[in-house]
Amino acid sequence: MRNFDDKLGVADAAIISGDHGFISKISHLLTDAEISFIDFRKSQLDNDVIQAQENLKNCVISSRNNKSRNHLLEARARMEWGLLRFTQGEIEEAGVDLKWAMERMKVLSLGSATHGISILNMAAWHVSRNENIMALALLSEIDRNGPFPLEIISSSRLQISQILFELGDFTSSQRHAWVSFQGFSSSDMLDEAYQSAIIWLDLSVGNVTNESQLMSTIVENSKPRDIGENHECQAHPDDVTEIIEWCTKYLNGDYSGGQRPDLLVLLDAEESIGSDTVRQSMLSVSNIEDSELIKLLGC
Numbered sequence: 001m002r003n004f005d006d007k008l009g010v011a012d013a014a015i016i017s018g019d020h021g022f023i024s025k026i027s028h029l030l031t032d033a034e035i036s037f038i039d040f041r042k043s044q045l046d047n048d049v050i051q052a053q054e055n056l057k058n059c060v061i062s063s064r065n066n067k068s069r070n071h072l073l074e075a076r077a078r079m080e081w082g083l084l085r086f087t088q089g090e091i092e093e094a095g096v097d098l099k100w101a102m103e104r105m106k107v108l109s110l111g112s113a114t115h116g117i118s119i120l121n122m123a124a125w126h127v128s129r130n131e132n133i134m135a136l137a138l139l140s141e142i143d144r145n146g147p148f149p150l151e152i153i154s155s156s157r158l159q160i161s162q163i164l165f166e167l168g169d170f171t172s173s174q175r176h177a178w179v180s181f182q183g184f185s186s187s188d189m190l191d192e193a194y195q196s197a198i199i200w201l202d203l204s205v206g207n208v209t210n211e212s213q214l215m216s217t218i219v220e221n222s223k224p225r226d227i228g229e230n231h232e233c234q235a236h237p238d239d240v241t242e243i244i245e246w247c248t249k250y251l252n253g254d255y256s257g258g259q260r261p262d263l264l265v266l267l268d269a270e271e272s273i274g275s276d277t278v279r280q281s282m283l284s285v286s287n288i289e290d291s292e293l294i295k296l297l298g299c
Contacts, residue, residue, distance in 0.1 A: 008034045015041045033062035033073050056081045075104035098122045116152030132163050154183030174203040174233045178215045194250050197243050198262045201269040204235035208272040212236040237273045256287040
């Protein structure tokens with residue numbers, strides 16, 4: 001353990017999982033700055049905002065110590081500080097911290113998961129201020145071909161899809177939703193994959209045709225479009241079938257919940273390809289609670 005490089009990562013995972021005994025065993029291997037960061041995480045999990053801020057402040061100060069200078073941890077602490085400030089309504093101050101952390105991460109750890117997270121956080125900050133174009137510009141720095149981890153790429157594409165949907169660029173939103181679905185499903189991030197799948201289906205079911213290209217081809221051949229060029233979304237039946245089958249397996253017969261617009265989208269998608277497998281599955285269970293869904297099924 002003494003020779004393991006990411007001791008802080010292990011300690012952070014342990015504290016999140018509630019394994020305080022493990023933390024006490026390895027605390028002597030951590031620097032003062034790292035201990036302060038773990039103390040921050042404890043305070044965060046306890047919803048103690050004041051103490052969390054104090055621990056982050058100590059982490060930043062300790063990380064600047066000449067004997068144990070840790071630029072990366074300082075940037076990480078500033079990012080967490082920015083997120084914490086945002087939750088407390090300190091929006092402008094949060095933006096300063098998040099930007100500082102993102103720029104430092106770019107220099108110290110280009111293409112890493114932490115660098116990617118810092119971009120996602122900064123983009124989300126811009127979205128909260130209705131600065132969607134600024135958010136898109138940042139997210140475009142995360143290339144779908146790497147070097148960022150697949151989970152980061154997928155998260156960026158989901159954010160882009162949601163932003164483009166709000167801006168009315170539905171064909172681009174559809175394409176990015178597909179990319180995020182493929183990435184999340186390959187990374188076993190199933191909840192996020194399902195969210196992306198439903199967005200893609202919702203955009204696609206209006207025009208399902210054999211004349212459409214497969215999404216894999218559309219993604220591979222995608223290129224910047226002229227301003228104002230926004231064709232109608234189309235989808236190939238094979239892609240719709242693939243997504244429906246994946247969603248059905250993911251749901252595993254659980255259709256409960258009073259508000260399930262996702263299930264309404266699934267039924268629309270199934271109808272677009274002339275199938276009723278999902279409908280029959282819903283009719284065979286007794287856990288449906290959405291009144292609109294019950295009415296649609298006639299049960």
